[in-house]
Amino acid sequence: MFHKVKDVAALPDMRLSVQFANGTTKLYDVAPLLKRFDAFRALGEGRTFEDVVVDPGGYGVSWNDDVDLSCDELWEHGEEIRTEFDGLMSFADASELWGLSESTLRKAVSYGKIVPGVDARKFGKQWIVTRQAMFREYGEPVGA
Known part of the structure:
Protein backbone atom coordinates (compact mmCIF):
# COMPACT_ATOMS: atom_id res chain seq x y z
CA MET A 1 0.00 0.00 0.00
CA PHE A 2 1.16 3.53 -0.82
CA HIS A 3 1.74 5.50 2.41
CA LYS A 4 1.35 9.10 1.25
CA VAL A 5 3.42 11.68 3.14
CA LYS A 6 1.41 14.77 4.09
CA ASP A 7 3.92 16.77 6.14
CA VAL A 8 7.49 16.60 7.39
CA ALA A 9 9.44 18.56 9.99
CA ALA A 10 13.16 18.53 10.76
CA LEU A 11 13.86 17.86 14.44
CA PRO A 12 17.08 18.07 16.48
CA ASP A 13 19.61 15.23 16.25
CA MET A 14 18.96 14.58 12.53
CA ARG A 15 15.46 13.20 13.04
CA LEU A 16 12.34 13.78 10.96
CA SER A 17 8.74 13.91 12.13
CA VAL A 18 6.69 12.52 9.24
CA GLN A 19 2.91 12.73 9.06
CA PHE A 20 1.16 10.34 6.71
CA ALA A 21 -2.22 10.77 5.02
CA ASN A 22 -3.73 7.92 7.08
CA GLY A 23 -3.19 9.91 10.29
CA THR A 24 -0.03 8.13 11.46
CA THR A 25 3.05 10.05 12.65
CA LYS A 26 6.51 8.47 12.59
CA LEU A 27 9.99 9.57 13.64
CA TYR A 28 12.78 8.75 11.24
CA ASP A 29 16.48 8.94 12.21
CA VAL A 30 18.55 10.25 9.29
CA ALA A 31 21.89 10.22 11.21
CA PRO A 32 22.88 6.63 10.23
CA LEU A 33 22.51 7.55 6.54
CA LEU A 34 25.16 10.27 6.86
CA LYS A 35 27.72 7.56 7.70
CA ARG A 36 26.60 5.14 4.98
CA PHE A 37 26.00 7.36 1.94
CA ASP A 38 28.12 10.21 0.64
CA ALA A 39 25.11 12.16 -0.69
CA PHE A 40 23.59 12.40 2.80
CA ARG A 41 26.73 13.94 4.33
CA ALA A 42 25.70 17.34 2.94
CA LEU A 43 22.73 17.30 5.34
CA GLY A 44 25.13 17.72 8.25
CA GLU A 45 26.46 21.00 6.86
CA GLY A 46 24.90 24.31 7.86
CA ARG A 47 21.11 24.38 7.90
CA THR A 48 20.62 22.04 4.93
CA PHE A 49 18.83 19.38 7.00
CA GLU A 50 16.10 21.87 7.95
CA ASP A 51 15.27 22.46 4.27
CA VAL A 52 13.40 19.14 3.96
CA VAL A 53 10.14 19.23 1.96
CA VAL A 54 7.45 16.74 0.97
CA ASP A 55 7.80 15.59 -2.63
CA PRO A 56 4.90 16.36 -4.99
CA GLY A 57 2.26 13.66 -4.62
CA GLY A 58 3.54 12.63 -1.19
CA TYR A 59 5.88 9.95 -2.55
CA GLY A 60 8.65 10.88 -0.12
CA VAL A 61 10.71 13.79 1.16
CA SER A 62 13.71 15.57 -0.30
CA TRP A 63 16.32 18.21 0.38
CA ASN A 64 17.61 18.72 -3.16
CA ASP A 65 17.96 16.85 -6.45
CA ASP A 66 20.56 14.49 -4.94
CA VAL A 67 19.12 13.65 -1.52
CA ASP A 68 15.69 12.18 -0.88
CA LEU A 69 13.87 9.42 0.97
CA SER A 70 10.90 7.42 -0.32
CA CYS A 71 7.60 7.14 1.53
CA ASP A 72 8.21 3.37 1.79
CA GLU A 73 11.56 3.90 3.53
CA LEU A 74 10.03 6.40 5.95
CA TRP A 75 7.06 4.14 6.68
CA GLU A 76 8.99 0.89 7.08
CA HIS A 77 11.91 2.25 9.11
CA GLY A 78 10.26 5.10 10.99
CA GLU A 79 9.18 4.66 14.59
CA GLU A 80 5.48 5.30 15.14
CA ILE A 81 4.78 7.85 17.83
CA ARG A 82 1.60 8.93 19.58
CA THR A 83 0.30 12.46 19.18
CA GLU A 84 -2.96 14.24 19.95
CA PHE A 85 -3.71 14.19 16.23
CA ASP A 86 -3.30 10.46 15.61
CA GLY A 87 -6.05 8.95 13.57
Whole structure:
Protein backbone atom coordinates (compact mmCIF):
# COMPACT_ATOMS: atom_id res chain seq x y z
CA MET A 1 0.00 0.00 0.00
CA PHE A 2 1.16 3.53 -0.82
CA HIS A 3 1.74 5.50 2.41
CA LYS A 4 1.35 9.10 1.25
CA VAL A 5 3.42 11.68 3.14
CA LYS A 6 1.41 14.77 4.09
CA ASP A 7 3.92 16.77 6.14
CA VAL A 8 7.49 16.60 7.39
CA ALA A 9 9.44 18.56 9.99
CA ALA A 10 13.16 18.53 10.76
CA LEU A 11 13.86 17.86 14.44
CA PRO A 12 17.08 18.07 16.48
CA ASP A 13 19.61 15.23 16.25
CA MET A 14 18.96 14.58 12.53
CA ARG A 15 15.46 13.20 13.04
CA LEU A 16 12.34 13.78 10.96
CA SER A 17 8.74 13.91 12.13
CA VAL A 18 6.69 12.52 9.24
CA GLN A 19 2.91 12.73 9.06
CA PHE A 20 1.16 10.34 6.71
CA ALA A 21 -2.22 10.77 5.02
CA ASN A 22 -3.73 7.92 7.08
CA GLY A 23 -3.19 9.91 10.29
CA THR A 24 -0.03 8.13 11.46
CA THR A 25 3.05 10.05 12.65
CA LYS A 26 6.51 8.47 12.59
CA LEU A 27 9.99 9.57 13.64
CA TYR A 28 12.78 8.75 11.24
CA ASP A 29 16.48 8.94 12.21
CA VAL A 30 18.55 10.25 9.29
CA ALA A 31 21.89 10.22 11.21
CA PRO A 32 22.88 6.63 10.23
CA LEU A 33 22.51 7.55 6.54
CA LEU A 34 25.16 10.27 6.86
CA LYS A 35 27.72 7.56 7.70
CA ARG A 36 26.60 5.14 4.98
CA PHE A 37 26.00 7.36 1.94
CA ASP A 38 28.12 10.21 0.64
CA ALA A 39 25.11 12.16 -0.69
CA PHE A 40 23.59 12.40 2.80
CA ARG A 41 26.73 13.94 4.33
CA ALA A 42 25.70 17.34 2.94
CA LEU A 43 22.73 17.30 5.34
CA GLY A 44 25.13 17.72 8.25
CA GLU A 45 26.46 21.00 6.86
CA GLY A 46 24.90 24.31 7.86
CA ARG A 47 21.11 24.38 7.90
CA THR A 48 20.62 22.04 4.93
CA PHE A 49 18.83 19.38 7.00
CA GLU A 50 16.10 21.87 7.95
CA ASP A 51 15.27 22.46 4.27
CA VAL A 52 13.40 19.14 3.96
CA VAL A 53 10.14 19.23 1.96
CA VAL A 54 7.45 16.74 0.97
CA ASP A 55 7.80 15.59 -2.63
CA PRO A 56 4.90 16.36 -4.99
CA GLY A 57 2.26 13.66 -4.62
CA GLY A 58 3.54 12.63 -1.19
CA TYR A 59 5.88 9.95 -2.55
CA GLY A 60 8.65 10.88 -0.12
CA VAL A 61 10.71 13.79 1.16
CA SER A 62 13.71 15.57 -0.30
CA TRP A 63 16.32 18.21 0.38
CA ASN A 64 17.61 18.72 -3.16
CA ASP A 65 17.96 16.85 -6.45
CA ASP A 66 20.56 14.49 -4.94
CA VAL A 67 19.12 13.65 -1.52
CA ASP A 68 15.69 12.18 -0.88
CA LEU A 69 13.87 9.42 0.97
CA SER A 70 10.90 7.42 -0.32
CA CYS A 71 7.60 7.14 1.53
CA ASP A 72 8.21 3.37 1.79
CA GLU A 73 11.56 3.90 3.53
CA LEU A 74 10.03 6.40 5.95
CA TRP A 75 7.06 4.14 6.68
CA GLU A 76 8.99 0.89 7.08
CA HIS A 77 11.91 2.25 9.11
CA GLY A 78 10.26 5.10 10.99
CA GLU A 79 9.18 4.66 14.59
CA GLU A 80 5.48 5.30 15.14
CA ILE A 81 4.78 7.85 17.83
CA ARG A 82 1.60 8.93 19.58
CA THR A 83 0.30 12.46 19.18
CA GLU A 84 -2.96 14.24 19.95
CA PHE A 85 -3.71 14.19 16.23
CA ASP A 86 -3.30 10.46 15.61
CA GLY A 87 -6.05 8.95 13.57
CA LEU A 88 -7.36 12.26 12.20
CA MET A 89 -7.52 12.92 8.48
CA SER A 90 -9.14 15.31 6.10
CA PHE A 91 -12.16 14.26 4.06
CA ALA A 92 -9.93 14.64 0.99
CA ASP A 93 -7.38 12.14 2.35
CA ALA A 94 -10.08 9.74 3.57
CA SER A 95 -11.81 9.95 0.18
CA GLU A 96 -8.58 9.10 -1.60
CA LEU A 97 -7.71 6.22 0.74
CA TRP A 98 -11.17 4.64 0.65
CA GLY A 99 -12.00 5.45 -2.98
CA LEU A 100 -15.04 7.56 -2.05
CA SER A 101 -16.11 11.05 -3.02
CA GLU A 102 -16.05 13.83 -0.45
CA SER A 103 -19.78 14.31 -1.05
CA THR A 104 -20.35 10.70 0.09
CA LEU A 105 -18.66 11.56 3.38
CA ARG A 106 -20.62 14.80 3.77
CA LYS A 107 -23.84 12.82 3.20
CA ALA A 108 -22.73 10.25 5.78
CA VAL A 109 -22.43 13.12 8.28
CA SER A 110 -25.85 14.55 7.39
CA TYR A 111 -27.47 11.09 7.75
CA GLY A 112 -25.75 10.44 11.09
CA LYS A 113 -23.68 7.52 9.80
CA ILE A 114 -20.59 9.56 10.71
CA VAL A 115 -21.52 11.48 13.86
CA PRO A 116 -20.63 15.19 13.80
CA GLY A 117 -18.70 16.26 16.88
CA VAL A 118 -17.77 12.63 17.63
CA ASP A 119 -16.48 11.08 14.40
CA ALA A 120 -15.96 14.24 12.38
CA ARG A 121 -15.76 17.98 12.80
CA LYS A 122 -15.56 20.95 10.48
CA PHE A 123 -12.74 23.46 10.96
CA GLY A 124 -13.40 26.45 8.73
CA LYS A 125 -14.09 24.91 5.33
CA GLN A 126 -12.22 21.67 6.08
CA TRP A 127 -13.85 18.50 7.44
CA ILE A 128 -11.72 16.20 9.61
CA VAL A 129 -12.74 12.59 10.28
CA THR A 130 -11.35 9.89 12.55
CA ARG A 131 -9.70 6.84 11.05
CA GLN A 132 -11.77 4.74 13.47
CA ALA A 133 -15.04 6.04 11.98
CA MET A 134 -13.82 5.34 8.45
CA PHE A 135 -12.91 1.75 9.33
CA ARG A 136 -16.23 1.27 11.15
CA GLU A 137 -18.33 2.53 8.26
CA TYR A 138 -16.28 1.58 5.20
CA GLY A 139 -13.90 -1.22 6.23
CA GLU A 140 -10.33 -1.41 4.95
CA PRO A 141 -9.04 1.32 2.65
CA VAL A 142 -8.92 0.51 -1.05
CA GLY A 143 -5.71 -1.31 -1.91
CA ALA A 144 -4.89 -2.13 1.73
